[in-house]
Structure formats: C-alpha cells, structure tokens
Amino acid sequence: MSDPFPSSAPPVVDIKRVTRRFGTKTALDEVSLVVPRGGVFGLIGGNGAGKTTLIKHILGMFKPQAGSVQVFGLDPVENPVGTLGRIGYLSEERDLPNWMRVGELMRYTQAFFPNWDETYAEELRVAFDLDPKAKVQNLSRGQRARAGLLVALAHRPDLLVLDEPSSGLDPVVRRDILGAIIRTIADEGRTVLFSSHLLDEVERVADRVAIIHQGRIVLTAPMDEIKDTHRRMTLRFGQSIDRPPALVGTLACDGGGAEWTYICNGESSQLRRAADALGATVVDDASLTLDEIFVSRVLK
Amino acid sequence: MQIHISAANGVAIYLQIVNQIKYLVASGRLAPGEELPAIRVLAERLVVNPNTVARAYRELEAAGIVEKRRTAGTYVSDQGSPLARRERIKILTERIDALLAEAQQLDVPFADVVKLVEQRQAALQPSPS
Numbered sequence: 001m002s003d004p005f006p007s008s009a010p011p012v013v014d015i016k017r018v019t020r021r022f023g024t025k026t027a028l029d030e031v032s033l034v035v036p037r038g039g040v041f042g043l044i045g046g047n048g049a050g051k052t053t054l055i056k057h058i059l060g061m062f063k064p065q066a067g068s069v070q071v072f073g074l075d076p077v078e079n080p081v082g083t084l085g086r087i088g089y090l091s092e093e094r095d096l097p098n099w100m101r102v103g104e105l106m107r108y109t110q111a112f113f114p115n116w117d118e119t120y121a122e123e124l125r126v127a128f129d130l131d132p133k134a135k136v137q138n139l140s141r142g143q144r145a146r147a148g149l150l151v152a153l154a155h156r157p158d159l160l161v162l163d164e165p166s167s168g169l170d171p172v173v174r175r176d177i178l179g180a181i182i183r184t185i186a187d188e189g190r191t192v193l194f195s196s197h198l199l200d201e202v203e204r205v206a207d208r209v210a211i212i213h214q215g216r217i218v219l220t221a222p223m224d225e226i227k228d229t230h231r232r233m234t235l236r237f238g239q240s241i242d243r244p245p246a247l248v249g250t251l252a253c254d255g256g257g258a259e260w261t262y263i264c265n266g267e268s269s270q271l272r273r274a275a276d277a278l279g280a281t282v283v284d285d286a287s288l289t290l291d292e293i294f295v296s297r298v299l300k
Numbered sequence: 301m302q303i304h305i306s307a308a309n310g311v312a313i314y315l316q317i318v319n320q321i322k323y324l325v326a327s328g329r330l331a332p333g334e335e336l337p338a339i340r341v342l343a344e345r346l347v348v349n350p351n352t353v354a355r356a357y358r359e360l361e362a363a364g365i366v367e368k369r370r371t372a373g374t375y376v377s378d379q380g381s382p383l384a385r386r387e388r389i390k391i392l393t394e395r396i397d398a399l400l401a402e403a404q405q406l407d408v409p410f411a412d413v414v415k416l417v418e419q420r421q422a423a424l425q426p427s428p429s
C-alpha cells in the first residue's frame with residue numbers, strides 16, 4: 001500500500017504517552033500520536049472521548065501531566081511563539097471577541113501573525129460574504145464559524161487545527177470548511193488536523209485517521225489501510241447454530257440460524273480462507289464505511 | 301466530467317473515481333485525447349482529499365486509460381478504443397454476475413433468466429412503425 005507520507009520527514013505533531021486527569025477522571029490515558037507533515041489527519045471519537053483535551057495539549061493550553069508533546073519539534077508550552085505562530089486554530093466554541101466588528105477582528109488578529117496575508121484575508125472575507133462592519137456578537141452561527149475560519153487561515157499556517165469545525169452548521173458552511181481544508185493541503189507541505197464526529201466528512205477529506213475512545217487511541221492508520229482491512233462478511237453455515245464460531249479479527253458478530261454477519265479486521269482473501277476452514281460459504285463480502293468501522297471499534 | 305462521490309456506500313473514494321472515469325471512457329462520454337481536470341480542481345469540486353484524486357489518476361494511468369503529457373496535464377489515452385471495448389465487456393460482466401447471483405438467491409432457473417433477458421430486449425426495441 002502506498003503511504004503518501006514518507007517517514008523521513010519529521011512529524012508536525014509528536015505526542016508521546018501523554019496522560020491527563022481532571023480530578024478522578026482520566027481524560028487522556030498514555031496517548032501517543034504522530035501527525036506527519038502534509039496531509040489531512042482526522043481525529044474521531046464520541047463526546048467526551050478526549051479529542052478537545054488532546055488538541056489543547058497540541059496548542060500548549062494544557063501542560064501534559066505525564067509524557068511529552070512536540071509541535072514542529074518544539075514544546076508548545078515553553079515555545080508558544082515558535083509553535084502558535086505557525087498554527088491556525090478554530091475552536092469548537094469559536095470563541096471570538098464579541099465586542100469587535102469583523103474588520104477589527106481581522107486587524108487585531110493580523111497583529112499576532114507576521115505572515116498574515118492581507119490579500120488572501122480580503123479574498124476570504126468576500127468569499128464568505130462577511131460584512132466588515134458587522135459586530136461579531138450579531139453574526140449568525142454560520143457566519144461566526146466563517147469569521148473564525150478566516151482568521152485561522154489568513155496567515156497561511158503550516159498547521160491548521162479545527163476542533164469539530166462542522167458541528168451545528170448547515171451544509172453550505174460545512175462545504176466552505178471542507179473546501180478550506182482541501183485548499184490548505186493542496187498548498188505544498190501544509191498540514192490539517194481536525195476532529196469530527198461527522199464521519200462521512202472525515203472519510204472524504206482525511207488521509208489518516210485516529211480513533212480516540214475513553215481517553216485512549218484505539219486505532220490510528222492511513223485511511224486507505226483502514227478501509228482495505230475492515231470487511232463485513234456474511235457467512236452461511238451448513239446448519240443452524242446457536243453461537244457463531246470465532247473468525248480471525250472479529251470485531252462484532254450478529255445474526256442467527258445458519259447465517260451470521262461478521263465485522264472483521266483483515267484482508268478479504270485471508271478472511272475468505274478462514275471462512276472456508278470453518279466450512280462456511282461467504283454469501284456477502286463488502287467494505288465498510290468509516291462510520292461502521294468506528295462503531296465496531298468503540299463498541300468492542 | 302460528471303462524477304458523484306458517496307461516502308456512504310463503503311467503496312473507497314479513489315475506487316469510485318476510477319470506476320466512474322472508466323465508465324465515462326467506455327461509454328464515450330470522455331473521448332480519447334480529452335483532458336481530465338487538474339487534481340486540485342477535481343478535489344475541490346468533489347470535496348475530497350487531493351491525494352485521493354492523485355491515487356485514482358495513478359491507477360487509471362497504470363491501467364492505460366489515461367496518460368500524463370509533458371504539459372503535466374492528464375489526458376484520456378488515444379488507444380482508448382480497444383481498451384474501451386474490454387472495459388465495456390468488464391462492466392457488463394460484473395452486472396451479469398450480480399444478476400445471476402440474485403437469480404440464484406431468488407430461485408429463478410437460468411433458462412427463465414435468459415427468457416426474461418430476451419423479453420426485456422424485445423420490449424426495449426423501438427416498435428416498427
């Protein structure tokens with residue numbers, strides 16, 4: 001399988017065994033994660049899985065209680081200028097200063113980023129149909145997300161971090177956000193990390209995925225590999241059985257009588273051989289959507 | 301070039317692109333020598349990762365359906381026609397296999413399937429007037 005990320009390039013984000021507790025709750029449990037340069041990395045997980053906590057470590061808002069975080073080879077807590085200056089960030093709450101007007105927000109943000117591209121910022125403002133005189137607090141939900149996206153993009157960051165960018169937005173704004181992700185990585189060498197629970201979006205734009213569940217990374221791999229190694233296979237046995245026999249790499253199994261459907265992790269040919277060995281006929285063999293893979297992984 | 305991507309059907313997105321471009325070439329809607337959209341342009345239009353489009357183009361190139369030219373564009377191969385015929389047969393073979401599998405599951409004998417195909421062919425012919 002071709003890996004679009006040569007391992008020789010240093011990773012943009014390198015997280016090693018990071019643990020974070022809030023009181024008695026463990027939000028991150030020895031999480032290790034490598035985000036290679038130049039691609040779209042999708043971080044997926046349910047509510048409270050630890051996505052936002054992990055992102056806040058990358059941005060240096062949280063200091064790891066154990067383990068280490070490196071962004072562009074630097075510790076983001078000790079080197080906020082060297083890291084944050086190269087990151088564009090859109091938070092889930094899209095916490096923008098409400099008292100400002102859109103034009104003021106743009107000038108204000110520009111002051112923090114030497115690489116701010118005024119022409120590009122203006123292009124985005126027009127494309128997003130944002131009125132420079134409009135007060136941020138009066139913006140609709142969608143326009144607020146677009147304003148947040150504008151200030152995250154206009155300094156052409158090396159790393160764009162989007163935390164649940166699509167949540168609660170209509171399809172038109174969601175498309176703007178996905179378009180921004182695609183344009184960002186089409187520019188040589190830029191990297192996008194985004195968290196989402198809209199898995200069809202992740203499937204469209206991410207080339208690498210990590211599934212986080214209860215503070216742990218349960219799976220991280222290139223998207224193609226994940227798609228190629230998860231199958232839904234329906235087997236027909238010679239007679240009715242009460243309990244289906246185990247098949248290699250089974251994540252979930254459902255059915256009854258002589259027909260049982262397995263969700264498994266493995267190559268199709270290997271699974272078929274295993275089914276043969278059980279004396280079963282394969283009546284259906286299909287690839288899964290990322291959504292189905294996610295569910296089978298976290299319900300395990 | 302009309303391509304429709306669905307993340308909901310389980311087929312890898314690069315394969316959806318490959319299959320649909322093959323289909324467009326086989327059906328003549330993409331002519332030999334015609335230029336395909338640039339990777340970045342198609343990625344933005346379909347809202348998919350540019351690496352996915354690049355992979356689809358690489359597969360199509362390896363299959364001889366498209367070729368890269370010095371100007372960096374990707375074009376439908378000139379030798380498209382014999383290949384197109386093979387591709388047409390392949391598309392039909394897949395459909396026939398699916399039909400036969402379904403007929404078997406529905407317990408319809410093969411002879412009846414053949415009869416049905418003939419009936420449909422007759423029904424779809426323009427009536428002589």
